[in-house]
Amino acid sequence: MSQPTSFDFIIAGGGSAGCVLANRLSASGKWQVCLIEAGPADRNPFIHMPAGLIPVVRSKVLNWRFWTEAEPNCGNRPMFWPRGRTLGGSSSINAMCYIRGHAWDYDHWASLGNEGWAYRDVLPYFRRMENFEAIDKVDDGRSFHGVDGPLNVAEPRHVNPLMHAFLAAGQQAGHPLTDDFNGAQQEGVGLYHTMQKSGQRCSNARAYLTAAKGRDNLTIITDAHAARVLFDGKRAVGLRYVKDGRIHDLKARSEVILSAGALGSPQLLLLSGIGPKTELARHAIAQVHELPGVGENLQDHLDIHITMREKTRHSISLRPLGVLKAAVNLVRYLLFRRGELTSNFAQAGGFIKSDAAQAIPDLQWHLVPFVYAHHGQKLAPLFKHYAYTLMTCFLRPESRGRIRLRDADPKSPPLIEANYLATERDMDALVKGFRKAREVLNMPAMAKHAVDELEPGRAVQSDEQIRAYIRAKSETVYHPVGTCKMGRDAAAVVDSRLRVHGVERLRVVDASVMPTLIGGNTNAPTTMIAERAADLILQDAALERSVPNYRPVMAPAEAFAGK
Numbered sequence: 001m002s003q004p005t006s007f008d009f010i011i012a013g014g015g016s017a018g019c020v021l022a023n024r025l026s027a028s029g030k031w032q033v034c035l036i037e038a039g040p041a042d043r044n045p046f047i048h049m050p051a052g053l054i055p056v057v058r059s060k061v062l063n064w065r066f067w068t069e070a071e072p073n074c075g076n077r078p079m080f081w082p083r084g085r086t087l088g089g090s091s092s093i094n095a096m097c098y099i100r101g102h103a104w105d106y107d108h109w110a111s112l113g114n115e116g117w118a119y120r121d122v123l124p125y126f127r128r129m130e131n132f133e134a135i136d137k138v139d140d141g142r143s144f145h146g147v148d149g150p151l152n153v154a155e156p157r158h159v160n161p162l163m164h165a166f167l168a169a170g171q172q173a174g175h176p177l178t179d180d181f182n183g184a185q186q187e188g189v190g191l192y193h194t195m196q197k198s199g200q201r202c203s204n205a206r207a208y209l210t211a212a213k214g215r216d217n218l219t220i221i222t223d224a225h226a227a228r229v230l231f232d233g234k235r236a237v238g239l240r241y242v243k244d245g246r247i248h249d250l251k252a253r254s255e256v257i258l259s260a261g262a263l264g265s266p267q268l269l270l271l272s273g274i275g276p277k278t279e280l281a282r283h284a285i286a287q288v289h290e291l292p293g294v295g296e297n298l299q300d301h302l303d304i305h306i307t308m309r310e311k312t313r314h315s316i317s318l319r320p321l322g323v324l325k326a327a328v329n330l331v332r333y334l335l336f337r338r339g340e341l342t343s344n345f346a347q348a349g350g351f352i353k354s355d356a357a358q359a360i361p362d363l364q365w366h367l368v369p370f371v372y373a374h375h376g377q378k379l380a381p382l383f384k385h386y387a388y389t390l391m392t393c394f395l396r397p398e399s400r401g402r403i404r405l406r407d408a409d410p411k412s413p414p415l416i417e418a419n420y421l422a423t424e425r426d427m428d429a430l431v432k433g434f435r436k437a438r439e440v441l442n443m444p445a446m447a448k449h450a451v452d453e454l455e456p457g458r459a460v461q462s463d464e465q466i467r468a469y470i471r472a473k474s475e476t477v478y479h480p481v482g483t484c485k486m487g488r489d490a491a492a493v494v495d496s497r498l499r500v501h502g503v504e505r506l507r508v509v510d511a512s513v514m515p516t517l518i519g520g521n522t523n524a525p526t527t528m529i530a531e532r533a534a535d536l537i538l539q540d541a542a543l544e545r546s547v548p549n550y551r552p553v554m555a556p557a558e559a560f561a562g563k
């Protein structure tokens with residue numbers, strides 16, 4: 001039977017957001033939905049085994065393996081940016097820490113003019129999406145969490161003793177203990193809840209596509225690279241994609257939705273003729289609509305780490321004892337879904353303030369029980385050391401980067417200018433964070449595990465030395481957002497219903513629409529965005545069906561002209 005070529009909704013990108021939309025838009029059976037994903041189906045067993053995240057991040061098939069341009073404030077280093085390239089997108093390769101961000105972040109979005117995105121508006125969506133296993137074990141769990149949603153959120157099945165030592169050390173350093181970073185009290189040190197079920201990764205593909213896959217009205221096309229949106233004037237009418245070297249055009253009766261992530265969605269808009277005039281002209285792309293903000297406003301969390309050599313040998317290494325432990329853990333995982341291979345490694349962390357003047361935490365910690373070496377790309381240090389690494393990032397950076405086109409070929413990687421550390425404030429906050437991290441690592445509960453500081457080493461003490469170390473060694477913690485930002489100002493790309501300004505029947509739904517980076521990891525916020533977007537899309541579609549001459553309202557010109 002030949003595949004249909006006309007759908008009500010076409011979603012480009014089967015990642016964290018795309019999987020949510022595919023499920024919710026097809027749930028009623030009324031709408032024909034098509035999901036286009038550039039990568040393969042998520043069959044690789046390493047995706048599902050939590051500790052498989054290291055081979056998965058090393059993969060050339062499941063990871064786009066992007067690189068930024070040379071970063072001017074980070075020693076002119078191009079920096080490695082992993083992004084998921086399979087069903088589930090980055091939720092199939094991420095570290096599974098379940099964090100929503102601070103209530104302030106969403107109230108801030110609303111204060112920028114984004115109606116419907118205040119914390120009180122988004123909390124019901126956070127609750128709708130989750131099945132929070134620990135609901136009765138955390139303070140006031142029922143006010144903050146849900147138990148009926150598809151995304152399973154679990155307590156860690158395996159906690160390395162170093163994590164407990166870290167929680168004790170954090171308290172010795174004066175940080176409170178919190179049992180739920182997503183509940184009443186974000187501030188403090190604690191264990192991360194994880195997006196896992198029964199010891200396996202619960203990616204958004206597992207959570208949202210498993211139940212939806214068999215629906216007659218949902219078509220999922222993998223290994224299909226979206227090339228551009230097709231327009232009739234300023235109205236999106238379809239999507240072009242490339243599969244097996246052949247071009248295919250699909251018709252959209254209702255809407256095209258871009259969910260290709262913070263790098264893919266602006267790239268697709270630009271390839272489709274929507275973006276800054278100069279950028280379109282530079283690549284001889286016919287302009288459909290000028291939108292100066294496409295690809296701008298890129299924000300990311302930048303991490304700096306401290307690694308301690310360990311004497312108690314709880315950490316993960318590839319030294320003989322470590323390999324023996326790994327073998328035992330493999331058996332435990334295969335037979336019982338227990339042990340270290342159920343671990344996302346970053347089992348403990350914290351949200352802390354860089355100084356007492358901060359109203360809410362502005363730094364985040366992730367502790368991992370091994371030597372941190374370039375996103376798991378370099379394994380050699382694991383053969384040498386037992387060690388643990390504490391990573392610190394500043395949560396609300398002022399620096400803004402951008403995404404541009406390298407050329408007009410849809411298969412070329414986007415040009416990424418992260419522009420980290422462009423302001424003094426961003427650097428100062430990381431220096432303070434570095435000092436706080438060193439303080440906690442030297443508290444008695446943690447110090448008893450340490451031989452010495454492996455990186456950067458005790459010689460690095462002055463602010464200037466710490467700054468130089470940050471410039472030389474900081475790395476992404478994988479949270480790029482903001483490149484199709486929601487808003488009403490001249491740089492906004494979508495309105496608060498996530499419709500692209502100035503054109504019809506086109507939305508962006510993914511991490512790119514965040515106007516500002518939230519204080520935490522970004523998968524749960526992206527999932528929430530897609531949950532809410534599904535409601536908005538279905539409301540508009542229902543209205544259009546019941547009112548024959550109804551057209552989705554174009555965002556008013558004055559809104560994006562900043563008047």
Ligand SMILES: Cc1cc2nc3c(=O)[nH]c(=O)nc-3n(C[C@H](O)[C@H](O)[C@H](O)COP(=O)(O)OP(=O)(O)OC[C@H]3O[C@@H](n4cnc5c(N)ncnc54)[C@H](O)[C@@H]3O)c2cc1C
Nearest residue numbers: 013015016017038089090095096097226261264511521523
């Ligand atoms: C290594 C890593 C660790 C992370 N750890 C955590 C964590 O512990 N906790 C957390 O909350 N967040 C974490 N994140 C971040 C989080 O996973 C992302 O913010 C989130 O997945 C973004 O969702 P998205 O839908 O915007 O994009 P993605 O999930 O990246 O989805 C985009 C999808 O679009 C597809 N695509 C792109 N271009 C095209 C095209 N032209 N045609 C067709 N398909 C296309 C991609 O292949 C991908 O499947 C991590 C991310 C990474 C990479």
